[in-house]
Amino acid sequence: MAAQKQLPRFVEFGKKIIGIGRNFSEHAVELGNAVPTEPVVFLKPSTAYITWPNPIKMPDGASEIHHEVELGLVIGTDGRNIPESAALSHIGGYVLALDMTDRILQMKLKSTGLPWALAKGFDTSCPVSDFIVKDKIPDPQEVDLWLKVNGKMRQEGNTKNMIFSIAFLVSWLSRHFTLERGDVILTGTPSGVGPVKVGDVIECGLGTVAKMSFPVVEGN
Ligand SMILES: O=C(O)/C=C/C(=O)CC(=O)C(=O)O
Numbered sequence: 696m697a698a699q700k701q702l703p704r705f706v707e708f709g710k711k712i713i714g715i716g717r718n719f720s721e722h723a724v725e726l727g728n729a730v731p732t733e734p735v736v737f738l739k740p741s742t743a744y745i746t747w748p749n750p751i752k753m754p755d756g757a758s759e760i761h762h763e764v765e766l767g768l769v770i771g772t773d774g775r776n777i778p779e780s781a782a783l784s785h786i787g788g789y790v791l792a793l794d795m796t797d798r799i800l801q802m803k804l805k806s807t808g809l810p811w812a813l814a815k816g817f818d819t820s821c822p823v824s825d826f827i828v829k830d831k832i833p834d835p836q837e838v839d840l841w842l843k844v845n846g847k848m849r850q851e852g853n854t855k856n857m858i859f860s861i862a863f864l865v866s867w868l869s870r871h872f873t874l875e876r877g878d879v880i881l882t883g884t885p886s887g888v889g890p891v892k893v894g895d896v897i898e899c900g901l902g903t904v905a906k907m908s909f910p911v912v913e914g915n
Pocket residue numbers: 714715716717718719722726728763794796801805882883884
C-alpha cells in the first residue's frame with residue numbers, strides 16, 4: 696500500500712486524462728447514439744483539473760455545459776499491452792470525477808465528424824475529489840454514482856452497468872498507448888446528464904465512499 700499512498704498529489708504531476716464515452720447504454724441512447732461495440736475515447740488536458748474549493752468556470756461563449764458524474768481510475772503502475780487479468784493491479788486508486796462537457800459545441804463537432812477536444816477540455820472541466828485509496832473500493836464494478844444539482848437528484852447509476860468493464864478498458868487502452876502512473880481514466884457516465892447554469896451547485900458522490908461539491912461561476 697505504500698506506493699498508493701504516494702499518489703495523493705497526482706493532480707500536480709497528473710499526466711493524461713483519458714475519457715471513455717457512451718459506456719452506459721442508457722446514456723448513449725439519451726443523447727441519440729448507438730450503443731458502442733468498441734470503447735469511445737477522448738483526452739482532456741491536465742489544465743482541466745480542479746479540486747475543491749475551486750469553482751467550475753463556464754467557458755466564454757458556452758450556452759450549455761452538462762454535468763457527467765464518473766468513477767476515475769488513477770493509474771499506479773506504468774503499463775503497455777496489459778493483459779486483462781493484470782489490469783486491476785495497474786490501478787493505484789480512484790477519484791470521484793466530473794466530466795463537464797460543452798454539449799452544444801460537442802453536438803456541432805459531432806455533426807461534422809470533428810474531435811471533441813474543445814468541448815471536453817476547457818479549463819475546470821475536470822473537477823476531482825481527493826485521491827481514494829484502493830482499499831476503500833473493494834469492487835470497482837459495484838459502485839453507486841449519484842449527482843444532484845441544487846439539491847435535486849439528476850443522475851443515479853452503478854458501475855456494474857458499464858458496457859465495457861474496468862479491467863477490459865485498462866487492457867484495451869494500454870494496447871493503444873502507454874498508461875503512466877498518475878494518468879486518470881474517466882470511465883463514463885450513467886444517464887441523466889443535463890445542463891447547469893451560473894449560480895448552480897453540483898454535489899455528487901460514489902455511494903458513501905466519496906462526496907464533493909462545486910459551484911458554477913462565470914468564466915473569464
Ligand atoms: O456522444 C455524445 O453525444 C456524447 C457523449 C459523451 O459526452 C460521452 C461521455 O463523456 C460519457 O459517456 O461519459
